[in-house]
Amino acid sequence: MSLNLAEVEKKCEEFLSAHDLKYTSQRRTILLQAFESKRHFGAEELLALVKKRDRTISKATLYRTLALFTEAKILEEHDFGDGHKSYEPMIGKEHHDHLICVKCKAIYEFESPQIEKIQEAEARKQGFQIITHSHKLFGICKRCR
Amino acid sequence: MSLNLAEVEKKCEEFLSAHDLKYTSQRRTILLQAFESKRHFGAEELLALVKKRDRTISKATLYRTLALFTEAKILEEHDFGDGHKSYEPMIGKEHHDHLICVKCKAIYEFESPQIEKIQEAEARKQGFQIITHSHKLFGICKRCR
Protein backbone atom coordinates (compact mmCIF):
# COMPACT_ATOMS: atom_id res chain seq x y z
CA MET A 1 0.00 0.00 0.00
CA SER A 2 1.97 2.96 -1.23
CA LEU A 3 -0.16 5.93 -0.31
CA ASN A 4 0.98 9.29 0.83
CA LEU A 5 1.60 8.62 4.50
CA ALA A 6 1.82 12.33 5.22
CA GLU A 7 -1.74 12.69 4.02
CA VAL A 8 -2.81 9.75 6.16
CA GLU A 9 -1.25 11.33 9.23
CA LYS A 10 -2.88 14.64 8.43
CA LYS A 11 -6.32 13.04 8.18
CA CYS A 12 -5.76 11.28 11.47
CA GLU A 13 -4.56 14.37 13.29
CA GLU A 14 -7.54 16.29 11.99
CA PHE A 15 -9.95 13.75 13.39
CA LEU A 16 -8.17 13.57 16.71
CA SER A 17 -7.92 17.29 17.31
CA ALA A 18 -11.53 17.79 16.20
CA HIS A 19 -12.50 15.42 18.99
CA ASP A 20 -10.05 16.74 21.58
CA LEU A 21 -8.07 13.55 21.43
CA LYS A 22 -4.31 13.19 21.41
CA TYR A 23 -1.90 12.11 18.74
CA THR A 24 0.30 9.86 20.85
CA SER A 25 3.38 8.04 19.69
CA GLN A 26 1.50 4.73 20.03
CA ARG A 27 -1.30 5.92 17.76
CA ARG A 28 1.20 7.16 15.23
CA THR A 29 3.08 3.88 15.21
CA ILE A 30 -0.12 1.87 14.79
CA LEU A 31 -1.40 4.19 12.07
CA LEU A 32 1.77 3.98 10.02
CA GLN A 33 2.08 0.23 10.41
CA ALA A 34 -1.56 -0.24 9.40
CA PHE A 35 -1.04 1.67 6.17
CA GLU A 36 2.17 -0.13 5.35
CA SER A 37 0.77 -3.61 6.04
CA LYS A 38 -1.13 -5.73 3.64
CA ARG A 39 -4.58 -4.58 2.74
CA HIS A 40 -6.43 -6.72 5.28
CA PHE A 41 -5.10 -7.69 8.68
CA GLY A 42 -6.19 -8.94 12.07
CA ALA A 43 -5.43 -7.36 15.42
CA GLU A 44 -2.85 -9.89 16.64
CA GLU A 45 -1.15 -9.84 13.26
CA LEU A 46 -0.85 -6.08 13.36
CA LEU A 47 0.26 -6.18 16.98
CA ALA A 48 3.21 -8.38 16.07
CA LEU A 49 4.32 -5.90 13.40
CA VAL A 50 3.74 -2.90 15.63
CA LYS A 51 5.82 -4.45 18.37
CA LYS A 52 8.77 -4.60 16.01
CA ARG A 53 8.68 -0.82 15.89
CA ASP A 54 7.88 -0.30 19.54
CA ARG A 55 7.94 -3.34 21.76
CA THR A 56 6.23 -1.50 24.62
CA ILE A 57 2.92 -1.05 22.83
CA SER A 58 0.32 -3.18 24.54
CA LYS A 59 -2.48 -5.32 23.24
CA ALA A 60 -4.96 -3.12 25.08
CA THR A 61 -3.77 0.01 23.31
CA LEU A 62 -3.80 -1.75 19.96
CA TYR A 63 -7.41 -2.85 20.36
CA ARG A 64 -8.47 0.55 21.66
CA THR A 65 -6.76 2.22 18.74
CA LEU A 66 -8.32 -0.07 16.16
CA ALA A 67 -11.75 0.78 17.56
CA LEU A 68 -10.92 4.47 17.48
CA PHE A 69 -9.62 4.41 13.92
CA THR A 70 -12.67 2.46 12.83
CA GLU A 71 -14.92 5.11 14.30
CA ALA A 72 -12.86 7.76 12.55
CA LYS A 73 -13.34 5.88 9.28
CA ILE A 74 -9.58 5.65 8.97
CA LEU A 75 -10.01 1.89 9.04
CA GLU A 76 -12.93 -0.32 8.14
CA GLU A 77 -13.79 -3.38 10.19
CA HIS A 78 -14.76 -6.61 8.45
CA ASP A 79 -15.76 -10.08 9.48
CA PHE A 80 -14.56 -12.60 6.94
CA GLY A 81 -15.61 -15.52 9.11
CA ASP A 82 -12.14 -16.29 10.42
CA GLY A 83 -13.11 -16.00 14.07
CA HIS A 84 -11.56 -12.57 14.40
CA LYS A 85 -12.16 -9.11 13.02
CA SER A 86 -10.20 -7.88 10.03
CA TYR A 87 -9.26 -4.30 9.33
CA GLU A 88 -8.65 -2.42 6.11
CA PRO A 89 -7.08 1.02 5.65
CA MET A 90 -9.70 3.26 4.08
CA ILE A 91 -8.10 6.68 3.63
CA GLY A 92 -7.96 7.36 -0.09
CA LYS A 93 -10.07 4.31 -0.89
CA GLU A 94 -13.56 4.11 -2.31
CA HIS A 95 -16.22 1.82 -0.93
CA HIS A 96 -16.08 -1.70 -2.27
CA ASP A 97 -17.23 -5.21 -1.45
CA HIS A 98 -15.30 -8.44 -1.15
CA LEU A 99 -14.73 -11.89 -2.56
CA ILE A 100 -13.14 -14.27 -0.07
CA CYS A 101 -11.39 -17.43 -1.23
CA VAL A 102 -12.30 -20.19 1.20
CA LYS A 103 -9.20 -22.15 0.20
CA CYS A 104 -6.33 -19.67 0.31
CA LYS A 105 -8.16 -16.96 2.29
CA ALA A 106 -7.18 -14.30 -0.25
CA ILE A 107 -9.43 -11.26 -0.39
CA TYR A 108 -10.45 -9.75 -3.71
CA GLU A 109 -12.55 -6.67 -4.24
CA PHE A 110 -15.47 -5.78 -6.41
CA GLU A 111 -17.65 -2.78 -6.86
CA SER A 112 -21.01 -2.48 -8.54
CA PRO A 113 -22.95 0.76 -8.69
CA GLN A 114 -25.70 -1.28 -10.29
CA ILE A 115 -26.04 -3.55 -7.27
CA GLU A 116 -25.97 -0.56 -4.94
CA LYS A 117 -28.81 0.98 -6.87
CA ILE A 118 -30.94 -2.16 -6.70
CA GLN A 119 -30.29 -2.74 -3.02
CA GLU A 120 -31.26 0.86 -2.37
CA ALA A 121 -34.54 0.24 -4.18
CA GLU A 122 -35.13 -2.99 -2.23
CA ALA A 123 -34.60 -1.14 1.02
CA ARG A 124 -36.88 1.71 0.01
CA LYS A 125 -39.55 -0.82 -0.89
CA GLN A 126 -39.62 -1.78 2.79
CA GLY A 127 -39.32 1.73 4.17
CA PHE A 128 -35.79 0.99 5.30
CA GLN A 129 -33.03 3.57 5.34
CA ILE A 130 -29.59 2.06 4.67
CA ILE A 131 -26.66 3.29 6.76
CA THR A 132 -24.07 0.73 5.72
CA HIS A 133 -23.98 -2.58 4.02
CA SER A 134 -21.84 -5.66 3.82
CA HIS A 135 -21.75 -7.80 0.73
CA LYS A 136 -19.40 -10.78 0.65
CA LEU A 137 -18.95 -13.56 -1.85
CA PHE A 138 -17.32 -16.73 -0.53
CA GLY A 139 -15.89 -19.20 -3.00
CA ILE A 140 -12.85 -20.38 -4.89
CA CYS A 141 -10.51 -17.91 -6.50
CA LYS A 142 -8.90 -18.13 -9.90
CA ARG A 143 -5.61 -19.44 -8.56
CA CYS A 144 -7.20 -22.17 -6.43
CA ARG A 145 -9.54 -23.68 -8.98
CA MET B 1 -43.23 -20.09 12.31
CA SER B 2 -46.12 -22.41 11.53
CA LEU B 3 -44.60 -24.99 9.23
CA ASN B 4 -45.39 -28.65 9.08
CA LEU B 5 -43.26 -29.93 11.94
CA ALA B 6 -43.71 -33.50 10.80
CA GLU B 7 -42.05 -32.58 7.53
CA VAL B 8 -39.23 -30.87 9.41
CA GLU B 9 -38.66 -33.97 11.49
CA LYS B 10 -38.72 -36.14 8.40
CA LYS B 11 -36.08 -34.02 6.67
CA CYS B 12 -33.92 -34.16 9.75
CA GLU B 13 -34.23 -37.91 10.20
CA GLU B 14 -33.38 -38.39 6.53
CA PHE B 15 -30.18 -36.43 6.89
CA LEU B 16 -29.19 -38.17 10.09
CA SER B 17 -29.76 -41.72 8.87
CA ALA B 18 -28.03 -40.94 5.57
CA HIS B 19 -24.97 -40.04 7.61
CA ASP B 20 -25.28 -42.85 10.16
CA LEU B 21 -26.12 -40.39 12.87
CA LYS B 22 -28.74 -40.80 15.56
CA TYR B 23 -32.02 -39.04 16.15
CA THR B 24 -31.71 -38.49 19.88
CA SER B 25 -34.28 -36.96 22.15
CA GLN B 26 -32.00 -33.93 22.60
CA ARG B 27 -31.77 -33.36 18.85
CA ARG B 28 -35.51 -33.69 18.51
CA THR B 29 -36.17 -31.21 21.30
CA ILE B 30 -33.73 -28.70 19.82
CA LEU B 31 -35.13 -29.15 16.32
CA LEU B 32 -38.72 -28.60 17.38
CA GLN B 33 -37.87 -25.61 19.54
CA ALA B 34 -35.83 -24.04 16.73
CA PHE B 35 -38.76 -24.24 14.34
CA GLU B 36 -41.22 -22.91 16.87
CA SER B 37 -39.03 -19.97 17.93
CA LYS B 38 -38.82 -16.66 16.24
CA ARG B 39 -37.17 -16.58 12.85
CA HIS B 40 -33.71 -15.61 14.07
CA PHE B 41 -32.20 -16.63 17.37
CA GLY B 42 -28.89 -16.96 19.17
CA ALA B 43 -27.53 -20.05 20.87
CA GLU B 44 -28.02 -18.92 24.46
CA GLU B 45 -31.49 -17.69 23.65
CA LEU B 46 -32.47 -21.03 22.18
CA LEU B 47 -30.82 -22.87 25.06
CA ALA B 48 -33.06 -21.09 27.54
CA LEU B 49 -36.15 -22.17 25.60
CA VAL B 50 -34.91 -25.70 25.12
CA LYS B 51 -34.23 -26.05 28.82
CA LYS B 52 -37.89 -25.34 29.52
CA ARG B 53 -38.71 -28.51 27.64
CA ASP B 54 -35.80 -30.55 28.98
CA ARG B 55 -33.71 -28.98 31.70
CA THR B 56 -30.98 -31.61 31.35
CA ILE B 57 -29.92 -30.55 27.85
CA SER B 58 -26.47 -29.04 28.07
CA LYS B 59 -24.85 -26.06 26.43
CA ALA B 60 -22.34 -28.39 24.77
CA THR B 61 -25.05 -30.45 23.11
CA LEU B 62 -26.87 -27.34 22.00
CA TYR B 63 -23.79 -25.91 20.31
CA ARG B 64 -22.90 -29.26 18.75
CA THR B 65 -26.44 -29.63 17.46
CA LEU B 66 -26.54 -26.14 15.99
CA ALA B 67 -23.33 -26.90 14.08
CA LEU B 68 -24.77 -30.19 12.88
CA PHE B 69 -28.06 -28.70 11.75
CA THR B 70 -26.19 -25.93 9.97
CA GLU B 71 -24.16 -28.50 8.06
CA ALA B 72 -27.37 -30.32 7.21
CA LYS B 73 -28.79 -27.04 5.89
CA ILE B 74 -31.65 -27.40 8.35
CA LEU B 75 -30.49 -24.13 9.85
CA GLU B 76 -28.52 -21.26 8.39
CA GLU B 77 -25.89 -19.44 10.40
CA HIS B 78 -25.69 -15.63 10.25
CA ASP B 79 -23.55 -12.95 11.77
CA PHE B 80 -25.58 -9.81 12.27
CA GLY B 81 -22.78 -8.10 14.16
CA ASP B 82 -24.21 -8.71 17.61
CA GLY B 83 -21.14 -10.48 18.89
CA HIS B 84 -22.74 -13.90 18.55
CA LYS B 85 -23.96 -16.15 15.77
CA SER B 86 -27.61 -16.15 14.81
CA TYR B 87 -29.52 -19.08 13.38
CA GLU B 88 -32.49 -19.28 11.06
CA PRO B 89 -34.64 -22.32 10.26
CA MET B 90 -34.31 -23.01 6.56
CA ILE B 91 -36.48 -26.02 5.80
CA GLY B 92 -39.16 -24.85 3.40
CA LYS B 93 -37.52 -21.48 2.93
CA GLU B 94 -35.87 -19.99 -0.13
CA HIS B 95 -32.57 -18.15 -0.05
CA HIS B 96 -32.84 -14.51 0.90
CA ASP B 97 -30.73 -11.67 2.24
CA HIS B 98 -31.28 -9.41 5.21
CA LEU B 99 -31.93 -5.89 6.37
CA ILE B 100 -30.95 -5.29 9.99
CA CYS B 101 -32.35 -2.37 11.95
CA VAL B 102 -29.53 -0.96 14.05
CA LYS B 103 -32.05 0.59 16.44
CA CYS B 104 -34.55 -2.16 17.26
CA LYS B 105 -32.43 -5.06 15.93
CA ALA B 106 -35.35 -6.34 13.87
CA ILE B 107 -34.44 -8.47 10.86
CA TYR B 108 -36.21 -8.00 7.55
CA GLU B 109 -35.66 -10.01 4.41
CA PHE B 110 -35.16 -9.18 0.78
CA GLU B 111 -34.49 -11.12 -2.34
CA SER B 112 -33.20 -9.95 -5.68
CA PRO B 113 -32.51 -12.32 -8.56
CA GLN B 114 -31.19 -9.28 -10.36
CA ILE B 115 -28.50 -8.68 -7.76
CA GLU B 116 -27.59 -12.36 -7.73
CA LYS B 117 -27.10 -12.22 -11.47
CA ILE B 118 -24.84 -9.19 -11.30
CA GLN B 119 -22.76 -10.54 -8.45
CA GLU B 120 -22.32 -13.75 -10.40
CA ALA B 121 -21.04 -11.71 -13.32
CA GLU B 122 -18.69 -9.73 -11.06
CA ALA B 123 -17.27 -12.95 -9.68
CA ARG B 124 -16.85 -14.48 -13.11
CA LYS B 125 -15.03 -11.35 -14.21
CA GLN B 126 -12.36 -12.22 -11.65
CA GLY B 127 -12.33 -15.95 -12.31
CA PHE B 128 -14.01 -16.54 -8.98
CA GLN B 129 -16.49 -19.34 -8.34
CA ILE B 130 -19.10 -18.40 -5.73
CA ILE B 131 -20.06 -21.01 -3.14
CA THR B 132 -22.12 -18.85 -0.83
CA HIS B 133 -22.69 -15.19 -0.22
CA SER B 134 -23.77 -12.87 2.50
CA HIS B 135 -25.49 -9.59 1.74
CA LYS B 136 -26.65 -7.45 4.63
CA LEU B 137 -28.07 -3.96 4.76
CA PHE B 138 -27.76 -2.15 8.08
CA GLY B 139 -29.93 0.85 8.74
CA ILE B 140 -33.15 2.16 10.23
CA CYS B 141 -36.40 0.34 9.70
CA LYS B 142 -39.77 1.82 8.88
CA ARG B 143 -41.00 1.65 12.47
CA CYS B 144 -37.91 3.32 13.94
CA ARG B 145 -37.62 6.30 11.61
Next chain:
DNA sequence: ATGACTGCAAACGTTTTGCAGTACA
Protein backbone atom coordinates in the same frame (compact mmCIF):
# COMPACT_ATOMS: atom_id res chain seq x y z
C1' DA C 1 -22.72 -54.77 20.89
C1' DT C 2 -20.74 -50.81 19.39
C1' DG C 3 -20.13 -46.53 17.91
C1' DA C 4 -22.43 -42.21 18.31
C1' DC C 5 -23.93 -39.19 21.73
C1' DT C 6 -24.32 -36.91 26.16
C1' DG C 7 -23.33 -33.66 30.36
C1' DC C 8 -19.85 -31.69 32.92
C1' DA C 9 -16.25 -28.71 33.59
C1' DA C 10 -12.40 -26.86 32.00
C1' DA C 11 -10.10 -24.63 28.08
C1' DC C 12 -10.23 -21.72 24.24
C1' DG C 13 -9.13 -17.37 21.38
C1' DT C 14 -10.41 -12.88 20.82
C1' DT C 15 -11.57 -8.76 22.79
C1' DT C 16 -12.61 -5.69 26.82
C1' DT C 17 -11.97 -3.69 31.32
C1' DG C 18 -10.29 -1.62 36.01
C1' DC C 19 -6.68 0.41 37.74
C1' DA C 20 -2.68 3.15 38.96
C1' DG C 21 0.68 5.64 36.69
C1' DT C 22 2.26 8.60 32.29
C1' DA C 23 2.32 12.06 28.78
C1' DC C 24 0.32 15.08 25.41
C1' DA C 25 -1.98 19.70 24.49
Next chain:
DNA sequence: TGTACTGCAAAACGTTTGCAGTCAT
Protein backbone atom coordinates in the same frame (compact mmCIF):
# COMPACT_ATOMS: atom_id res chain seq x y z
C1' DT D 1 -1.96 21.58 34.67
C1' DG D 2 -5.29 18.52 33.75
C1' DT D 3 -7.52 15.18 31.17
C1' DA D 4 -6.72 11.77 27.87
C1' DC D 5 -3.92 7.95 27.45
C1' DT D 6 -1.04 4.02 28.61
C1' DG D 7 0.54 -0.94 30.12
C1' DC D 8 -0.55 -4.60 32.92
C1' DA D 9 -3.19 -8.28 34.41
C1' DA D 10 -7.41 -10.07 34.99
C1' DA D 11 -11.99 -10.64 33.28
C1' DA D 12 -15.36 -11.25 29.90
C1' DC D 13 -17.54 -13.22 26.04
C1' DG D 14 -19.30 -16.81 23.05
C1' DT D 15 -17.87 -21.10 21.79
C1' DT D 16 -15.25 -25.60 21.76
C1' DT D 17 -13.14 -29.66 23.72
C1' DG D 18 -11.60 -33.94 26.60
C1' DC D 19 -13.42 -37.21 29.11
C1' DA D 20 -16.01 -40.92 31.23
C1' DG D 21 -20.37 -42.64 31.09
C1' DT D 22 -24.99 -43.45 28.30
C1' DC D 23 -28.05 -44.59 24.63
C1' DA D 24 -29.90 -45.43 19.90
C1' DT D 25 -29.73 -48.68 16.26
